[in-house]
Structure formats: C-alpha cells, structure tokens
Amino acid sequence: MSGQPVSTASHPPHGHPDNTGPSTQVGDKASTASHPPPHKPDPTVADNNASKRKLSPAATSGAAELANLKIRLRQALKQYKDFPSPGILFEDILPIFADPGLHEALLRALELHVTQSYGESQKPDVIVGLEARGFLFGPSLALRLGAAFVPVRKQGKLPGPTETASYQKEYGKDFFQIQKGAIKNGQRVIIVDDIIATGGSASAAGSLVRKLGGTLLGYVFMLELDFLKGRAKLDAPVYTLISSQEKGKEGDAQSAEGPESAR
Numbered sequence: 001m002s003g004q005p006v007s008t009a010s011h012p013p014h015g016h017p018d019n020t021g022p023s024t025q026v027g028d029k030a031s032t033a034s035h036p037p038p039h040k041p042d043p044t045v046a047d048n049n050a051s052k053r054k055l056s057p058a059a060t061s062g063a064a065e066l067a068n069l070k071i072r073l074r075q076a077l078k079q080y081k082d083f084p085s086p087g088i089l090f091e092d093i094l095p096i097f098a099d100p101g102l103h104e105a106l107l108r109a110l111e112l113h114v115t116q117s118y119g120e121s122q123k124p125d126v127i128v129g130l131e132a133r134g135f136l137f138g139p140s141l142a143l144r145l146g147a148a149f150v151p152v153r154k155q156g157k158l159p160g161p162t163e164t165a166s167y168q169k170e171y172g173k174d175f176f177q178i179q180k181g182a183i184k185n186g187q188r189v190i191i192v193d194d195i196i197a198t199g200g201s202a203s204a205a206g207s208l209v210r211k212l213g214g215t216l217l218g219y220v221f222m223l224e225l226d227f228l229k230g231r232a233k234l235d236a237p238v239y240t241l242i243s244s245q246e247k248g249k250e251g252d253a254q255s256a257e258g259p260e261s262a263r
C-alpha cells in the first residue's frame, strides 16, 4: 500500500545486504554508510574518532552537535511502499520542513558540514540545487554560506540559452538543464539534493556544472540509499547526512494506520 507511511518499528536506520561498498565522505574517507560493519562505529551519527585525531575543542563540539542533529533528522523521515511505482520504497523528507526546529537543524547540520570540510580558503562560491527537492534547502544553505544559488531544472523550465543533460533515476528517465553563464569559469561549486538513489540525477548535474567551467567541490545530500551505490557514478566527494534503505527489511515493514515517525 502506498497511501500510508510504513511502520518502521522493525525498520531501523537503513542499510542493505548488498551495501558492502565503501562510502566516501569529505573529511572522512573511511566507510561512512550508516550501517558500517558491526565492529565499526557509525560515522554518520557521531565523529567517534574526534578525540584521537586531536581536533580543536571547537571542531569537537561541532562534531558532537552534528551527530545530535543527524539523530533528530533521521527520526523525522517517513517511508511509503510502492510509491511512485511498485517496488519503490519512497523516502519522504517533507516532515523535516513541516517542523521549524527540524528545518533549522537540517540547515545547521549542512552548514556545519560545509564549513568544517572546506574551510575559509575553499569556501563554495555557488550552491547548485536540483529540482525540485533540492530547492527546499539549497537557497537557504547558500545564504548561510554567503554563496550564490543556481538551480538545475527539469527540461523546458529555464528561459534563455541552456545546457542539457539526460539521465536515468531510480524510477524514470529525465532531462536536466542549467542556464548558460549561471556559473563562471573556475567558481567553486557544491551540488545539493535531498536524496541520492542511483546517482543518475546528481551525475547529470555534475556534468552540467563542469560544462559551464565550474570547479565541482563535491555533492551534499540529506539521505543516501546506499544499496543502490549511486555514489559510484560521481567523481567528486560525496557527503550524506543520513543513509540508507534496508531493502531486506522492506517485507517486514507493516503498513501503518496513520502517520508514524520513521525511525
């Protein structure tokens, strides 16, 4: 049933039996999937090695704050079976934006990540957001970082000369466009979107940024469906706040009678 969010009492933070590949993150090149092997700590919810790496007190408290924010955000996600088509477990990120406290937590978490990972000398000049859900937080993040915001839109929505890239995503095929001249040669760019699934959308957006002469610093996502290994398609550092879908648990998920918090 796709009309009701699935109960996730039996659906702990996502993972997948196939999820064995490395998960590269800026500032942490080791496995960063939210379901690392049992003997490894979960790097998406805590910077467990902060003290060993002798981080400054400010960086350590920033890492602790980030870990806390991630837990709150993870709990707000909802899942819908068979939406928009059979076999897809749809991750609904909208509850985060319905709650001003969580919305603020999201922006703060992303801002912390970018400022901690890139520092003053490598600050992004441009945040590129992908239509449509990348528009929910891309402009606000850009404002916090003192960067420009540039949209990548679905075909036929942008006026004037554009560059186009076709792509395949988890549940369909599409075209992305960006306005020519929207990014200047050599500008440092971070691409943001809500979810990376197969990586098709993000990869197409990356090719558009490079076509315009942008220097792609990396990708930032709220959520990664890591069993789909989308990050393998991307040739710049990838950061995700939360990951991923536990496909093996899909069959266990019960239909909920009403809205229910995901995790």
Ligand SMILES: O=P(O)(O)OC[C@H]1O[C@H](OP(=O)(O)OP(=O)(O)O)[C@H](O)[C@@H]1O
Binding pocket: 130, 131, 132, 133, 134, 168, 169, 170, 171, 193, 194, 195, 196, 197, 198, 199, 200, 201, 202, 230
């Ligand atoms: O990694 P992929 O397999 O490419 O899938 C990820 C993309 O799919 C969704 O966009 P979609 O175009 O479905 O919807 P939206 O317009 O609601 O953002 C999502 O917001 C990502 O952009």
Ligand SMILES: Nc1ncnc2[nH]cnc12
Binding pocket: 088, 089, 090, 091, 092, 169, 170, 171, 195, 197, 198, 225
């Ligand atoms: N499973 C999924 N849930 C929400 N958005 C998506 N975009 C691609 N796959 C998705």
